[in-house]
Amino acid sequence: NAGVTQTPKFRILKIGQSMTLQCTQDMNHNYMYWYRQDPGMGLKLIYYSVGAGITDKGEVPNGYNVSRSTTEDFPLRLELAAPSQTSVYFCASSDSGRTSYEQYFGPGTRLTVT
Amino acid sequence: AQSVTQPDIHITVSEGASLELRCNYSYGATPYLFWYVQSPGQGLQLLLKYFSGDTLVQGIKGFEAEFKRSQSSFNLRKPSVHWSDAAEYFCAVAPGGGAGSYQLTFGKGTKLSVIP
Incomplete structure (x- = not known):
């Protein structure tokens, strides 16, 4: 059970x-999320998905796109x-229901735009 | 919209000393409250959660937190800190009662350093 894996x-x-950040989970979770973390700013939600084929914008979606064709995968495009997208993703x-708040995080992708 | 304030950006404690990390939230009703920990170079891990009931909640790694409605606070405590507790700690809030989508709003984090 690898949990949530991210590449690169x-x-x-x-x-x-342009690039795609890959995310895969093997826990059969319905809900998936993408956050960005900037120093001293906490985490900001970019996009989320409540199931295959269903995605919605979070707090900071501009400049990003997502898709969810399977339960396991949730790539971020x-x-x-732009330099403003330099961040850790x-x-x-x-899971769904109240346990949805127990979110399992991948190890992150550190992206630098120069 | 809900918001979370963690007043302390960085705290340093000696190993074996007690710890309290502060968290204040802003929300019209009783929210759901959480503490997550991020070890260096890692993703976040849930430490503990509060939905309702007993206002003192126990979590993993010997941490506890107390919900105080009158102070809009959810402070994290540990009686004796270990060097391995050095990490960044995030308080988070979500609408209570399952209202809206299951989204967390995170504070900006408190970095904990532990002196051997």
Whole structure:
């Protein structure tokens, strides 16, 4: 049971490039989330999904896109990368109901845009 | 909308000393409250949660937290800190009663350093 896995661990992008951050969970959780963490700012929710085929915006969705074609996978797409997207990105998953608040986090992807 | 304030950005304690990390929330009703811990280079892990009932909740790793409605607080405590407790701690809040989507609002975190 690997939990939540994220790839890559580190990535440097040039301004204007695009990339996909991968996230996979093996706990059969319905809910999945993408957060970004900036120093001293806590975590901000980018997008979330309550099941395959269903996604919704969080607090800071601009510049990002997501899809959820399977229960296990929830990739985050960055189009036209900007320096403001330099951050650490965390994927998380949870069960539904009140246990949805017990979110299981992946190890993160550290992204630098220069 | 709910919000969370963690007044202390960085706290340093000696190993074996007691610890209290502060958390204040803003929400119209009784929210659901959580503490998460992030070890260096890792994702977050849930320490404990409060939904209702007993206002003193026990978590993993010997941590506890007390919900005080009158002070809108949910402070995290540990009687004796171990060097392995050095990490960043995040308080989080969600709408109580299951209202709305299951989204957490996180505080900005308190970094804990432990002196051997």
